[in-house]
Amino acid sequence: MDRDRLSRLLTSERAAHLERNPTSLAQFLAAEHLFTGVPMTWMANWAGSFPLGLTGARGNRVTDVDGHTYVDFALGDTGAMAGHSPPSVVEAVGRRIDTLGGITTMLPSSDAEWVAAELSRRFGVSQWSFALSATDANRWALRLARLATGRPKILVFSYCYHGSVDETFVVAEADGTTRSRPGNVAPAVDPATTTVAVEFNDLEAVARALKTGEIAAVLTEPALTNIGIVTPDPGFHDALRALCDQTGTLLIIDETHTFSAGPGGCTAAWGLAPDIVTLGKSIAGGIPIGAFGMRADVAGRILGQIAEQHADIEDVGGIGGTLAGNALSMAAARATLSHVLTDQAFTRMEVLASKLVGEATATIERHGMPWTVTRLGARAEYRFCSPAPRNGSESNAADDPDLDEYLHLYLSNRDVLITPFHNMVLMCPTTTVDDVSTHGRLFEEAVASLAG
Numbered sequence: 520m521d522r523d524r525l526s527r528l529l530t531s532e533r534a535a536h537l538e539r540n541p542t543s544l545a546q547f548l549a550a551e552h553l554f555t556g557v558p559m560t561w562m563a564n565w566a567g568s569f570p571l572g573l574t575g576a577r578g579n580r581v582t583d584v585d586g587h588t589y590v591d592f593a594l595g596d597t598g599a600m601a602g603h604s605p606p607s608v609v610e611a612v613g614r615r616i617d618t619l620g621g622i623t624t625m626l627p628s629s630d631a632e633w634v635a636a637e638l639s640r641r642f643g644v645s646q647w648s649f650a651l652s653a654t655d656a657n658r659w660a661l662r663l664a665r666l667a668t669g670r671p672k673i674l675v676f677s678y679c680y681h682g683s684v685d686e687t688f689v690v691a692e693a694d695g696t697t698r699s700r701p702g703n704v705a706p707a708v709d710p711a712t713t714t715v716a717v718e719f720n721d722l723e724a725v726a727r728a729l730k731t732g733e734i735a736a737v738l739t740e741p742a743l744t745n746i747g748i749v750t751p752d753p754g755f756h757d758a759l760r761a762l763c764d765q766t767g768t769l770l771i772i773d774e775t776h777t778f779s780a781g782p783g784g785c786t787a788a789w790g791l792a793p794d795i796v797t798l799g800k801s802i803a804g805g806i807p808i809g810a811f812g813m814r815a816d817v818a819g820r821i822l823g824q825i826a827e828q829h830a831d832i833e834d835v836g837g838i839g840g841t842l843a844g845n846a847l848s849m850a851a852a853r854a855t856l857s858h859v860l861t862d863q864a865f866t867r868m869e870v871l872a873s874k875l876v877g878e879a880t881a882t883i884e885r886h887g888m889p890w891t892v893t894r895l896g897a898r899a900e901y902r903f904c905s906p907a908p909r910n911g912s913e914s915n916a917a918d919d920p921d922l923d924e925y926l927h928l929y930l931s932n933r934d935v936l937i938t939p940f941h942n943m944v945l946m947c948p949t950t951t952v953d954d955v956s957t958h959g960r961l962f963e964e965a966v967a968s969l970a971g
Contacts, residue, residue: 520888520922520969520970521969521971522921524969524971525921525922525925525969526921528925528929528968528969529921529924529925529928532567532924532925532928532929532932533567533568533924533928535928535932536566536567536568536928536931536932537567539585539587539932540567540569540571540583540585540587541585542572542583542584542585543569543570543571543572543583543584543585544569546572546584547569547570547572548569556569557570561939561940564939564940565927565931565939566923566924566927566928566931566939567924567927567928567931571583571584571585571587571931572584572585574586576591576599576603576604577602577603577604578602578603578604578605578947578949579591579592579594579602579603579947579949579950579954580603581603581936587934588934589931589934589935589936590934590935590936590954590957590958591603591936592935592936592937592938592943592944592945592946592950592954592958593936593937593938593939593943593945594938594945594947595800595805596800596938596939596940596943597775597776597778597779597800597801597898597945598800598801598805599801599804599805599947600778600779600800600801600860600897600945600947601801601804601805601855601859601860601947601948602804602859602947602948602949603805604804604805605804605854605855605858605859605948607854607855607857607858607859608803608804608805608806608851608854608855608859610854611850611851611853611854612806612847612850612851612854614850615846615847615850616847619846621846622845622846622847623841623842623845623846623847624845624846625841626846627844628846628849628850630846630849630850630852630853631649631844631849633853634647634649634810634849634852634853634856635647635812637853637856637857638796638798638802638810638812638856639812641782641783641784641786641787641856642774642783642784642786642787642793642796642798642812643783643786643787643792644793644794644795644796644812644813644814645812645813645814645815645818646812646813646814646815646817646818647810647811647812647813648810648811648812648839648844649808649809649810649843649844649848649849650799650808650809650810650811650839650840650843650844651807651808651809651840651842651843651848652682652799652800652807652808652809653681653682653773653775653797653798653799653800653809654681654682654683654684654799654809655809655840655843656797656798656799656809656810656811657681657682657684657687657738657771657773657797657811658684658837659811659837659838659839660736660738660771660795660797660811661673661684661686661735661736661738661771662836662837662838663795663813663821663832663838664735664736664769664771664795665735665736666821666824666825666828666830667735667769667817667820667821667824668735668736668767668768668769669735669824670732670733670734670735670768671713671733671735672713672714672715672733672734672735673686673713673714673715673734673735673736673737673738674714674715674716674717674725674728674729674734674736674737674738674768675687675689675714675715675716675737675738675739676716676717676718676719676739676743676910676911677689677690677691677716677717677718677719677910677911677912678690678700678743678746678910678911678912678914678915679719679738679739679740679743679746679911680740680743680744680745680746680776681738681740681773681775681797682775682799685706685707685710685713686710686713686714687710687714687738688700688703688706688710689710689711689714689716690716690911690912691716691717691718691724691912695717695724695727696711697710697711697714697715697716698711698716699711715728715734718910718911718912719739719743719749719751719909719910719911720749720751720752720755720909720910721910722755722758722759722762725737725759725762726762729762729763729765729766729768730766732766734766734768735768735769736768736769736770736771736794736795737759737763737768737769737770737771738771738773739759739770739771739772739773740772740773740774740775740776740777741756741772741774741777741780741784741785741786741789741791742777742785742895743910743911743914744776744777744895744898744900744943745776745940745941746911746914746915746941747893747900747902747908747914747917747941747942748893748894748895748898748899748900748902749893749907749908749909749910749911749913749914750893750895750907752909756789756791760791760792763794769794769795769817770792770793770794770795771793771794771795771796771797772784772785772786772791772793772795772796772797773796773797774786774796774797774798775797775798775799775800776800776898777895777896778798778800778801778802779868779895779896779897779898779945780895780896780897781865781869781896782860782861782862782865784796784798785895788896793814794813794814794817795811795812795813795814795817796811796812797809797810797811798810798811798812801855801860802852802855802856802860803848803851803852803855804851804852804854804855804859805851806847806848806851806852807848808848808851808852809843859948860948864948865896865897867948868896868897868946868947868948868950869896869897869946871897871946871950871951871952871954871955872894872896872897872898872899872944872945872946873894874952874955875899875944875946875955875958875959876892876893876894876899878955878956878958878959878962878963879892879899879901879958879959879962880892882959882962882963882966883966886966886967886969886970887970888966888969888970889903889904889905890902890903890904890905891904891905891906891907893907897945897946897947898943898944898945898946899943899944899945900941900942900943900944901926901942902914902917902942903917903918903919903922904916904917923941923942925965925969926942926962926965927939927942929961929964929965929968930958930961930962930965933961935957935958935961944958
């Protein structure tokens, strides 16, 4: 690819972003009391040096303060996989607030047991607890795994993503050692003291780490996501399960992003057998939520250790929070799982994602670009390498910030959004065939401009 051509095209798209979004820019520059100019720092990561200001969003449409309405394939980085403000969730939330009353009371609502039972049906583990984010769900699951096993460390895969869990910001060095991931902000302790990192799909490295007897749990996504989609080799998960069984190590499957694979995530779609499942983001239709579920025998082991060690999971033990499991998030989750992210919705979303991948792949092949597109159910991502990467380090090496920004800006300047940090496109129940075709046409134009 001609890098000079890319530079010229990127300069043009940056200028267009600046010209078409004066109100968004003014709002960003006027945010004197917001650290980095946004209410959460990652919001500043949108392409073009400043984010679009939000007016409203419905379904898979987002409207900004300059009056542009976008086809949204970002969908809150999966947090809005149900679509923005789905009517059944709006109705359930309104009923909880206005009719029944009680947003957060530290009392259980009947919705909580319904949601737990539905998650049990979908993911095959029977004991659930709730949080306000998948980060907290992962944190609490790891604490309980260490409690259950009496072991100090965890194992994760290099360039994994499990929210902002301190122990997971690690990568594997070429010599097999573990180090803090570049960019990690002031860790309280060197995460190599708490965590072993190995490459995804490297079962030999997993076996060596688990044989030490110090690993309480393997925490993994079924497929890596926030470093591009990296899929498992055939037989990887069966072998990983066997290694955990042989060494008495718990297996935690984080389905926060991979829920896109179907109604029960990859756990159901691929027949996985985790000890613990963690979830978040999308299961409550955009209302903050997290959840972790355990097999009954694992829950029993944990309860036994709580009694034996007088562990405190209600107050100072680092498990739980005042707003966790609140009545509002439970009502939203029940509505989302009942009426929005249903089996039928996933079937349709996956068909659309398959169409999008087919169109993007055809464009890549037509213009001779050494790229790949990988689909995980209703979600797909472009990666600037071929063949597709087998682990996080290979995928990280394919990163191209200028090319990322160019594609993001080319699309957003023509009223299509994809996820800011990576090239993720996601379907929701209101995505249409025409929306996918619009993406395909614009992707073709962007790549053709690059190819010259």
